[in-house]
Amino acid sequence: xxxxxxxxxxxxxxxxxxxxxxxxxxxxxALMALLxxxxxxxxxxxxxxxxxxxTYEAALRSVLDAPLNDLLVVDDATGALVGxxxxxxxxxxxxxxxxxxxxxxxxxxxxxxxGGIGSAVMQWVVHVAAPATGTSLVQLTSDAARVDAHRFYTxxxxxxxxxxxxxxxxx
Numbered sequence: 001x002x003x004x005x006x007x008x009x010x011x012x013x014x015x016x017x018x019x020x021x022x023x024x025x026x027x028x029x030a031l032m033a034l035l036x037x038x039x040x041x042x043x044x045x046x047x048x049x050x051x052x053x054x055t056y057e058a059a060l061r062s063v064l065d066a067p068l069n070d071l072l073v074v075d076d077a078t079g080a081l082v083g084x085x086x087x088x089x090x091x092x093x094x095x096x097x098x099x100x101x102x103x104x105x106x107x108x109x110x111x112x113x114x115g116g117i118g119s120a121v122m123q124w125v126v127h128v129a130a131p132a133t134g135t136s137l138v139q140l141t142s143d144a145a146r147v148d149a150h151r152f153y154t155x156x157x158x159x160x161x162x163x164x165x166x167x168x169x170x171x
Contacts, residue, residue: 002070002089004132011124015115016077020124023064023071023084025057030081031073032056034107040143041107074121076112083108083117087125089133101125101135106149122156 008021023031032053035046063071063086074083088102103125108117130138141164142149154160 002068002087002133005070005129006132007072009124009128011074011120013116013120015082015112015117018077018082018117018120019075020072020121021075023060023073025060027073027081028053028057028060031060031071031084034081034084034109035105037110038107040145074108074117081109082112083121085121085125087129087133089135095137098137099133099135100137100139101130101133103138103140106140118152119156122153126156 008019011018011020029048032046033048035041036048038046060071063069068089068091070087072085072087073081074085076082083106085106086104088104090100090102092098092100103122106118106122126138130136138158140153140158142153150160
């Protein structure tokens with residue numbers, strides 16, 4: 001399903017031309033830096049420490065090897081990696097067998113926010129990726145502390161419709 005996405009894709013944002021493509025292992029240092037650039041991720045232990053590279057590489061390979069998952073990156077016109085997101089297709093029984101496209105781990109480099117990058121990417125997800133994967137619903141979760149992100153998603157037409165729960169295994 002995700003293999004059906006026509007990638008790379010070219011998008012336009014206020015910040016300029018963008019390319020959405022599948023992540024590769026060579027993107028690992030930039031992905032680690034992007035995760036560490038986010039205060040909430042950093043508080044959870046994401047840091048751009050080369051000592052963690054093997055762990056992140058294994059995670060990246062796991063995502064890329066799973067046929068219903070994909071990790072995408074966003075490059076600007078200079079080729080700099082400025083964003084990322086993970087897509088997961090979830091077949092389901094609810095909603096008369098609806099298949100969902102889950103969007104996770106959306107990040108835009110802090111120095112590049114407010115340039116329309118996130119909007120361009122999320123519009124591409126809704127209008128291109130979802131139809132290409134045969135999904136009828138795009139859903140995402142967002143940490144309760146991400147108040148700005150909640151306004152962003154609402155502005156893009158996402159409904160604040162559910163309350164999510166999680167539990168760390170082993171506690």
